[in-house]
Amino acid sequence: MAAARENYFTEWRSYQRQYRELLLAKAETEAEVKSARGFGIEIRQIVVSDLGAVDRCVTCHLGLDDPRMTDAPQPFRTHSGPALAHHEMERFGCTGCHLGQGRATSAREAHGWDAEAFWEHSVLPDPFHQASCGVCHDPEAIGSRGAPVLAEGFGLFRTEGCLGCHKLGGRGGPLGPALDEIGDRGRHSYSFAHIEGDKQVWSWHVEHLVSPETVIPGSKMPEVGLDESGVHGLVTYLLSLRSSNLTERMTPRDRYEQRYQVWHTRPLSGEELYRQFCFACHEEGTETVLHDTLGTIPSVRNHDLLAVVSREFLVESIHDGRPTTFMPAWASAAGGLEDGEIGRIADYLLESRREIRELEFVMSAAPDVANGERIFNAECTDCHALTRDGVEAPWLGDPGFQATYSDALIGHTIQYGREDTLMIPYGVGYDGDLTDAEVSDLVAFIRTMR
Amino acid sequence: MSQAFKRFLGDVKRLPKIFVESVRRRGAATSDRGRSQAVFSNLFLHIHSVKTHKNSLKPSYTLGLGLLTTACLAVLTVTGILLMVYYKPTPELAYASIKDIHFVVPTGRMMRNLHRWAAHGMVIMVFLHMARVFYTASYQKPREFNWFVGVALLALTLALSFTGYLLPWDQLAYWATTIGVNIASSPRELTDAVGITQYFDPGGAIKQLLLGANTVGAEALIRFHLLHVMVLPLMLFTLIGVHFWRIRKDGGLSRPASADDVPEGEFFARDATKTYGLMAIVRGRTPAVGRSPENTVNSWPRLFVAEMAVLMAAIAILLILSLTLDAPLKEPANPAIPENPAKAPWYFLGLQELVAYSGFMGGIGVPMITLIGLMLIPYLDREQRGVGIWFSGPEGKRVALWSAIYSSVLVVGLLAFVIKFGWLREWYPDISQLVIVLVNPGSVYAVLFAAWSLWIMRRYDSTRMAAIALFTCFLVGYIILTYVGTVHRGPNWDFYWSQSHWPVH
Incomplete structure (x- = not known):
């Protein structure tokens, strides 16, 4: 019975029979008819040892590299876009980019869109699948080459001040969890108790960015206040933070260039640093921020403050923080900022200074x-x-x-x-x-x- | 045409028949002699005796439980060998190889399902078989040692099941094994409490021996695999050989004394015109005392038909289960994310319930006392009372019933009390750790069960009745604790009426 089930009634066998019919219908030349007749019903798989992948997706997705199948129904349709031209299926497989369970041979288990299924990663839907581009490519450079959502997210990540609370690569505040390799965390690392949408990692992140306190009761994280496309971009960028042990031959050129940039880094300006590390709490810095959970956040670009404090005052405040508040120390040993960078943030703040006033107050001799x-x-x-x-x-x-x-x-x-x-x-x-x-x-x- | 060539042609034609004869060595079993030869001239059948007592063929007596256990073991052996072809015991490959067995190995999913369900089936059948043997007093002389071997087989079955649990290397496997090993290393709790761990650390030694490291990892996986496919099966098959051999050497399956009675009156009609030898007319027992041929039948074919029926039923049930239910396989093992609740395999959940109060007494103390007690039963209850009779008669049935009620009330009562009001640590935060280690609800149960058993012994003046009382108490206690651990324990080992009340995580 088990043999019968496997030999006649599996989903993929029925797909492959349909595909053979499709091939015969589309065959025009003698050779095409002959090759359609020779289409065997068997498990097909791509083994990519560089990525540790065994992808049986091609057992049902049969027309991915066949240009005649652009109008065929799924799962037979040709792969959309130019991605396959640069990523030969034999070299890259499927799950390296799309995730999902490559070893599975049923649609339900391979895609993992069913919340009851057990494995780490479900197939990423549009547009979150752009996250995978960022695993190998420079997220900024790839923006114009097929991953605009990822690039937008990367931009937002650098201007919304996420690093104020979260560390990435050792730089950032201690208040929230570090974001290194957060894209590796599978469905089972998340709590879906307060998620209204799909019980999937991307919907968790979307709902969490929109309203952190709903998803994690008691969370102090501010709402990011972005529109849907911004949130999707940010989530895509977060999901791109996956570990990659890329062999040299798998590493794309833009990643080399990006590494090169890191080695010869152009110093970030004071404003760029402010946007990356300070903005989430202090916002523009020109007004006091009254935050529900973080309390009163001082206005650091207040001209009246800047008129009476020195650059050293600002540097020292940033360097050591305010230990009993949510303002962390940003020294390289703590928040990961170099002294020069802290100085440039102070200089950026001082750009808002309108005048310098001498302090006239003198303490009395014997205060009570x-x-x-x-x-x-x-x-x-x-x-x-x-x-x-x-x-x-x-x-x-x-x-x-x-x-x-x-x-x-x-x-x-x-x-x-x-x-x-x-x-x-x-x-x-x-x-x-x-x-x-x-x-x-x-x-x-x-x-x-x- | 030469004679030899003719003979040769004839032999070619009769080849299948000659081959079958060469295998059978005898003609068709048409006479009692033929039927006897069918058994003892066959390697696979001669483990049975030629004649089988009618009582042994009564389904209501054995319930076929020993045979069902054997059937599960046979399925496990065959499917286990097939699974070994594809299984790779390293952390990197184990989970993926199970996925391959599930998705692409021909009939692999079926084999894995069969292996899983047969393993659970074997554990259940071993327990039931033990209960049957106990309640029919079949452990009593001369079968004491075979009971002893049986208890060892129970322990081996649990060990095999437990070592197999880790092999899929998913979250379920990983954390169940972690729990199991922690239970095994709980003597450290006692040595810690006494303060001698740095000199004498049996708990740590067990853990090191099982895991080869401080946590479940690659070393543990290869050890568990070795135990599961080599060491434990060899021990199991050896002891099963002893177990089967002793059945025959101990006089076949137990049966009530009355089963050997020769029916009253003439058991064959005498012909008045004939003369008979003494053997034909003597009444009562024949010279073959205790093995009256009158109450036996030829094993071939009746015993084998019965055995085949049980085997086929077992395999049919396992096949249906395996076609409809897939063996569980959760996400890959992740040492960084503990399951909550992390539960041991179901047959250890009764222990885990006790372990929740203190590891040593719940996980080692009470189970060891139980196991040793089980092994000693036939040596401490030497009465030959009601052998081969369920519960040794109506009095035993009553004792068993009252013991079941006593045990249920006691176990449920104390458990409800503990769940509602907490245990020692909640009342006396500064209590000595030694007291916590030793005074476990499990030890309370054991003491009260023993007291009940002694009272029964006095009341009925019978060690058999005391044994029935004690065994029933432990059996019912085990069932209730296992049930509570399985159904009513949720995250953080908190009590929940059902899984639907668990906090969503």
Whole structure:
């Protein structure tokens, strides 16, 4: 019975019989008729040792390289596009680009679009299959040669600030998981509890980018706020982050060139770095960002701030971060930025500086800490918490804050406020009613916060 | 034409007949003598005796369970050898070779399915066979040693099934094996609690011996493969040889004493005009004491027809199962992503339930006590009471029933209590680890089962009744625990009424 099932009733045998009919119908010359008659019913496979692939897809997809089959029904249709011209089937197989289960001999199990099926990767649908181009090719260079979605995603990845929280190749923030080889993670590495669409990796990523907190309750990741094509591009790029142990003869030329570029890298400009590493949280940097989960994110291109701080202040803040907040340290040992790069980010921020003001505030000789605490409780605790758990305004006990803010700078900020932010002026003569002595008391108290 | 040439032509014509005769060596079995010769002149049949007792042919007595076990083993051997042709025991190739067997090897999927379902079938049949032998008191003298061998065969069957579980190298296999090996290495829990692990570490030694590494990997796979296809089968077949041989040497299958009674009255009509020898008219037992030929029949053909029927039924059921249900194969093994829940093979889930409280007592202590207890039953219950009778009579049936009820109430009750209110660690966070290791719900069960058995022994003044009580308690306990572990345990080994209530992950 098993023999009968295998010999007569398998799906692929019926496809191959249909294909033989199709060949006979399309045969015009004597030779074509003869070759159609000789079409054997048998398992066909491509073995690609370089990629470790055994692809039996061609058992049913029989007309992939036959130009007569452009109008044939699937699974017999000719491979679309020019891809096969550069990727001979014998050298590359099918699953290297399309994924899926090459060893399987039934459509359901080979494609893996059924959520109950057990294996790592389902066949990638359009446009996510462009991810595979990025495994071997430079994602930017391949954009004009058949993978525009991938190229768009790669562009967005570099301007939306993903690296602010995620590491890739050792560079990036620690808040989110690293993205190295994320495309290798199969369906079983994901939780589909909150996914409405297909239980597939790409739909997980699409829904997750649109609304991270729906897919992973408690996630702090901001919504990326892109349109559908942007989201698809970003997902395609993420899925292209697969490990590839390409042998030299399988490596395409643009990848060599890209490596060459990496070895002789053109330094990224301050703005490019800002977009890659800072943008996701600070956005444009000209306004305070009030984020649901990350709290209040200071406006780092605020002209009023830049007027009173030095380049060293900015470098030190970026270098060491604000340890008790979501602002990580970006030094090469932590976030992976070189000192020169941090300097260029600081220079980029300073481009928004309109004027330089000297700090005029001077601490009084003997400030009264107790009085400072009283004033702090009366005036400041609406926004600034006494412990690190408050997120309304930056916590002033943060070691990064304490290290970079001089007494004069704190005093100045209290007196003068910071224009265009929620920090209003408190000093006498600046719309406030705190005297110099009282501000000194306050600064002295803030110094005691830990 | 020469005579020789004529003879030659005649022989050519009769070639098939001559060949068959040369194989059979005898003519058709038309007489009792012929039927006897059919058995003892045949290598494959002569393992049977020439005559078979009628009682052994009663389906309601043996239920054919031993034979069904053998049938499963035969299927496993044949399909196992075929699977070995394509299977490659390395982590890189194992999973892919199973996929190839499934998708392209001719009848490969069928062979794998048969192997899988026959393996489960054999485990079930071994358990049932043991229960049948126990409840008909067939372990008693002179069959004590064969029972001992049978228990060893049960352990070997489980070991074979367990070692085979890893070979597909999918997530199910990988994590089930990890659990199993952790259970095996749980003596370390005891040595840790006493603080002597660095001097004496049997748990770690078992683990190293099984895995050849600290985690399941390439070394473990090749070891499990070697055990599964060589070492354990050799041991199993050797012991099965002993088991079968001892059946005959111990006087055939057990039967009630009454089965050897000669029917009352004349058992053949005497002709008044004839004279008879003493042998023909003597009443009661014949000189061949205990083997009255009156209650036996020729093995050929009745026994063999019965055996063939059971074998064919077994194979038919396995074929239907294998055509309709594919053996499971999950995603490839991934040491980085533990299954949750990671479950051992089903027949170990009762143990895993106990292991959830403490590894050593649940995974090693109680099972070893059970296994040793099983082996010792015939040496501790020396009564010759009700041999060959189900439950040794109505009294035993009552004891078995009450023991089943006692055990069900006790096991379900304590389990429900533990699930609802937790176990020692939840009540006394600072309790000594040694107490945790030793006082497992499993040890509580064992003690209470033993107490019940002793009470039965006193009450009925019979070790056989005590044995029935103890065996029933353990059997029912095993079934309930296995059921709970299989059906009601979900992620993090939490209790769920059904799998549909599991949190989606």
